Amino acid sequence: MNFVRSDFPPGFLFAAATSSYQIEGHGSGGAGPTHWDSFAATPGNVVRAENGQRACDHYHRWEEDLDLMQAMGLDAYRFSTSWARVLPEGRGAINPQGLDFYDRLVDGLLARNLKPMVTLYHWELPAALADLGGWRNPDVAHWMADFATIIMTRIGDRVFSAAPINEPWCVAWLSHFMGQQAPGLRDIRATAHAMHHVLTAHGRCIQAMRALGMKNLGAVCNFELAHPADPSPDAAVKARLYDGIYNRFFVGGLFKGTYPEEVMEGLSPHMPKGWENDFDLIRSPIDWFGINYYTCKRIAPAPEAWPGFSEVEGPLPKTQMGWEIYPDGLEQILTWLQRDYTGALPLYVTESGMANADTPQRPDTARIDYLDAHLAAARRAVAQGVPLKGYTFWSLMDNYEWALGYEKRFGLVHVDFETLTRTPKASYHALREALAR
Numbered sequence: 222m223n224f225v226r227s228d229f230p231p232g233f234l235f236a237a238a239t240s241s242y243q244i245e246g247h248g249s250g251g252a253g254p255t256h257w258d259s260f261a262a263t264p265g266n267v268v269r270a271e272n273g274q275r276a277c278d279h280y281h282r283w284e285e286d287l288d289l290m291q292a293m294g295l296d297a298y299r300f301s302t303s304w305a306r307v308l309p310e311g312r313g314a315i316n317p318q319g320l321d322f323y324d325r326l327v328d329g330l331l332a333r334n335l336k337p338m339v340t341l342y343h344w345e346l347p348a349a350l351a352d353l354g355g356w357r358n359p360d361v362a363h364w365m366a367d368f369a370t371i372i373m374t375r376i377g378d379r380v381f382s383a384a385p386i387n388e389p390w391c392v393a394w395l396s397h398f399m400g401q402q403a404p405g406l407r408d409i410r411a412t413a414h415a416m417h418h419v420l421t422a423h424g425r426c427i428q429a430m431r432a433l434g435m436k437n438l439g440a441v442c443n444f445e446l447a448h449p450a451d452p453s454p455d456a457a458v459k460a461r462l463y464d465g466i467y468n469r470f471f472v473g474g475l476f477k478g479t480y481p482e483e484v485m486e487g488l489s490p491h492m493p494k495g496w497e498n499d500f501d502l503i504r505s506p507i508d509w510f511g512i513n514y515y516t517c518k519r520i521a522p523a524p525e526a527w528p529g530f531s532e533v534e535g536p537l538p539k540t541q542m543g544w545e546i547y548p549d550g551l552e553q554i555l556t557w558l559q560r561d562y563t564g565a566l567p568l569y570v571t572e573s574g575m576a577n578a579d580t581p582q583r584p585d586t587a588r589i590d591y592l593d594a595h596l597a598a599a600r601r602a603v604a605q606g607v608p609l610k611g612y613t614f615w616s617l618m619d620n621y622e623w624a625l626g627y628e629k630r631f632g633l634v635h636v637d638f639e640t641l642t643r644t645p646k647a648s649y650h651a652l653r654e655a656l657a658r
């Protein structure tokens with residue numbers, strides 16, 4: 222790695238990230254079913270119909286996983302709490318084992334000098350709430366705020382930071398318009414409702430956590446620069462629309478109290494009643510903002526119904542996901558967000574990493590290069606005055622990559638999904654050395 226800690230501002234935090242459904246093993250500890258279990262059980266949705274029932278069995282092996290982070294010299298760990306583990310039916314009866322698990326985890330992190338950075342929701346909606354319409358139902362904001370109060374009453378006194386929802390675009394657009402993640406819908410009205418409710422739920426959870434006296438509350442969105450696939454004016458218009466849906470919709474709500482006009486051309490007729498009145502709630506003050514960044518997109522016009530675009534393959538080298546490697550995009554996103562939306566608000570890179578066909582024997586040099594180049598892009602943004610306070614690697618270990626099952630490996634630590642043996646990869650060691658220098 223071509224960096225040392227002192228290349229970053231004093232107090233800069235290095236972290237690794239995971240999420241509950243992707244690592245814990247939902248078959249253990251009394252967790253209720255989630256909409257990912259039903260999505261995975263639906264033929265054709267997930268590679269080999271794999272689900273998160275066992276995953277990395279982190280539920281039982283969490284101490285080993287925390288030891289690995291401590292030995293690596295990390296400062297913080299970004300993890301998520303499973304709603305259905307704490308409230309198996311989404312509301313009502315609490316599963317005490319679930320609360321105990323997160324309580325032990327937080328204490329285990331503090332004992333190892335790792336700062337707990339919590340995400341309340343990383344996609345595994347309790348199935349009982351999906352039955353009631355899930356993100357389409359305006360009540361989801363209240364259900365989720367109740368969950369926030371329950372889990373944070375237990376652990377909120379000891380966490381370093383908290384954010385309600387991971388990647389609103391995935392929760393709403395990818396899952397309700399593109400149908401590629403749970404609940405697997407392709408419905409514009411469901412999408413319009415989910416796009417908005419994900420933000421009202423964010424606001425209600427921020428308020429619920431404030432009411433408990435919690436500090437350092439934020440939000441986490443994902444970003445991808447959208448390049449027009451060709452020089453035509455049409456491609457430029459479609460790239461701008463993609464950018465509106467992906468990059469500007471949620472920060473528009475969170476920081477400006479408006480949604481992009483070109484996006485509303487499609488969504489307006491389908492929005493939930495009274496949505497215009499929710500922006501005070503959505504704009505509840507936050508203390509930091511998190512950016513998940515992986516790649517860029519090439520957008521071409523497509524002769525289809527709104528939004529009438531398609532993604533086409535770009536020229537840059539690609540990861541195992543087929544995603545182009547574009548570190549400059551991270552610098553551009555960070556400087557753009559600071560200039561147009563977040564100003565002096567502290568920023569964190571909350572996810573960054575690549576999938577690679579790793580084996581424990583072969584060094585993952587591609588990942589070392591990827592992370593090095595993206596950390597350099599982050600440094601360039603800092604040099605331009607972006608108040609970046611930390612950088613989080615996705616992921617601590619190989620895990621359940623959603624619709625792609627266990628095939629795509631994002632970990633700094635290799636996981637053998639037969640034996641569940643953890644083996645640190647070359648990238649883990651390279652980061653450990655850089656962080657110790």
Ligand code: FCB
Nearest residue numbers: 240387388615622623631
């Ligand atoms: C992000 C998700 C994370 C993981 C990575 C590869 O969009 O937050 O769970 O799937 O992509």
